[in-house]
Amino acid sequence: MVVTQAQAGNVGSPFIESLAGKVDVAFDITGLNMWYGSLHALGDVTVQLPAHQVTALIGPSGCGKTSLIRCLNRMNDLVLNARVTGEVLFHGENILSPEVDAALVRRRIGMVFQKPNPFPKSIHENVAFGARVNGYRGEMDELVEKSLRQAALWDEVKDKLKQSGLALSGGQQQRLCIARALAVNPEALLMDEPCSALDPIATYKIEELLAELKQRYTIVIVTHNMQQASRVSDYTGFLLADESRTGRLIEFSPTAQLFTNPQDRRTEDYITGRFG
């Protein structure tokens, strides 16, 4: 911890060297703190997340990885007693600023949740809803088809677009949720343990999908599955809660480096299975 903080004091970001000059930055996070009531859930996170790459956030339960990802699209605004301080620049704009419309932030930065949560409406309406409420004026059927194709679901549902989204299997539901997120043409996609409720085959399909989606979208994925992080991501952040249950970012590196040559003792302990 001492090392990290010392670095933070010197260069502003402890992990800035790893990104500077190499890739575009999507999220530039500085001094991000978050509280749930009196619980300091996220402590002083400063990191840059690359654009058009997959960033994985790993760590044991309660380490703050979900709290962190929910700061990136103002989802924590909806949580009672949640408080966020610090700065999150998304392509240069501070999305935490109260002047920025949270709904607009969420349209630009989509989210896929841990448990598939389609609306109890038709598959078509599930995808069309976001576009409609954001004033989409194009051809809706085309958009629905395009989004479902992007989510690799079109062939499975094209004949039953009027059926309930909840009639699909778990894996299909999650891909429907991805299609729903893509339909509003976001720039980034936040995924909060998107495969934790899915079987291995459904998980494999989503992971395959990620590789394609990162061509167009910046992807941040929270996962408790280290194999998944190493399979799908280009960069990985490791979070860990300290003694007062405050989640802190311990290490952020290119995925290959984090898993083969971790710089922090705690990262090494975690990825070798010594705790968590």
Place this chain on the structure above:
Amino acid sequence: MEGQLFGGAGQVQARRRFNVIFAGVCLLATVFGILFLLVLLREVLAEGAGWLSLDFLTRFPSRFPAQAGIKSALFGTLWVIGLTALMAFPVGVGAAIFLEEYAPRHWITDLIQANISNLAGVPSIVYGLLGLALFVRTFGLGRSVIAGALTMALLILPIIIIASQEALRAVPTSIREAAYAVGASRWQVIGEHVLPYAMPGILTGAILAVSRAMGEASPMITIGALTFIAYTPQGPLDGFTVLPIQIFNWASRPQPAFQNLAAAGIIVLLVVLLAMNTAAILLRAYYRGKVKW
């Protein structure tokens, strides 16, 4: 030895026996309720069915049982309950939406919440006194349909608010988050998702509340609903009587024929209640059908 740590065949038998006993007790409780309802219905039908006729529905009350009808009370009830539902439903659902979806959580909203819960338990006669003082006297509405409907609306408002809040709360957070996550505004989330999913539950609460209002006699007596009128209300400012008052009035007379009239009145009240509940259940089924759970 694991065989000794856990109960053997005897323990399984004992558990089974308890299951059977418990199911039996629950069955008894159900039968008890239904049995008494049937006895009541049988009594009422035996006494009143013979007196039911089109004339009974289209005549005004009379001193002579053979000529008495229930028209004024039936129309009075439809007027009062119709206006009550019209006022209480939007206000109640609106208050519930505000408290659940918009209001910040602090001591003021906690206080409001506690008061609403308390109000749901206040005896109806108290609402009658409030209606008398406020609507009849202060607002000068007199003993009118509108004064009665306002009083009834106040009476059932807390019930509608609480039931609607429960229904709104039952909409999963995951659905709200899903809608917010694609950039929907608060109203879009409420109007397109939360309300439609909560509507069946809200309607169930509203049905129960309105049904309760229809059977209430005491607040109507307190605000001075007339017991003997030979006209139907033509507008909200006219005098009125309602079915429970007419029934009470007949039941308290000494002549046995009026007891039959009271029973016939009860049958009419039950039919109106049933018709309203059926309508509400159909409405509920319609909203359920729109949601593809």
